[in-house]
Amino acid sequence: MDQQTRNHPVAQNRTAVERKSDRELIVTRLFDAPPHMVFRAWAEPELFRRWWVPEGAGITLLSCEMDVRTGGKYRLEFAAGEIDTVAFYGKYLAVAPDESIVWTNEEEGEGAVTTVTFEDQGGKTLLTFHELYPSKEALDEAMAGSAAGLPTQLDQLDELLPTIGE
């Protein structure tokens, strides 16, 4: 019986990433909690900062200001290794509590618009993280900018993750 009931969650709980079109990137994941909880973890900076930056990735989140309301602003500042700090900032275009958050990414000229939706699936939450870039070139460039470095960081992460689970 155990095997039967566990048939699907293995696949469902996995994080999936898809380039949905030339301009769109989508990340999906199922969480074992109702939308209001998952939403809270995105909307409260003191919770958000605890999971957004993976441990061991060589990146430190220096500050995290988020005013998660329609028209509100956010600003995240990171330090990566010995390199200068990097800031990510923008504003919330639309916030529907427990349902969705839409924000701009303004640190770049041609920034994406990100939409996160929290969909109730029988007490669980299907989270969809959707990025819409202004052009194919902008998405290509975003991928080019981070392509080479990420795998290394993530290899470190792979080594670290088993120890985090304790």
Place this chain on the structure above:
Amino acid sequence: MVQYMMPSLDLSFAALSDTTRRGVLEQLGRADASITSLADRFHMTLTGMKKHVAVLERAGLVVTEKVGRVRTCKLGRCGLEAEAEWIEAHRKLFEARFDALDKIILEMKQEEDDGPANA
């Protein structure tokens, strides 16, 4: 984006911006070839073709191997798989985030269970 990463895709795009180099890739997609035969096929000097191949090689789109006096070119794997690799790297990043988020959710659930009975 964060500039602590290497521009491997930039090199790919630069390499692909030239008609001859795209033709060379197409050709190598069918069969490996020596620089001499590529120069013949694209009606250019050996030196000219060497330059094009060098650009493709730097971008990881082509690898070359010298056997005896002949340098053979074949398709590299880097450029072709770069997007797939990026997607996988991105997936790992989000998976790490979401695993951490899972733990926070677990804490929140415990708080709800323990806490607000008298709230």
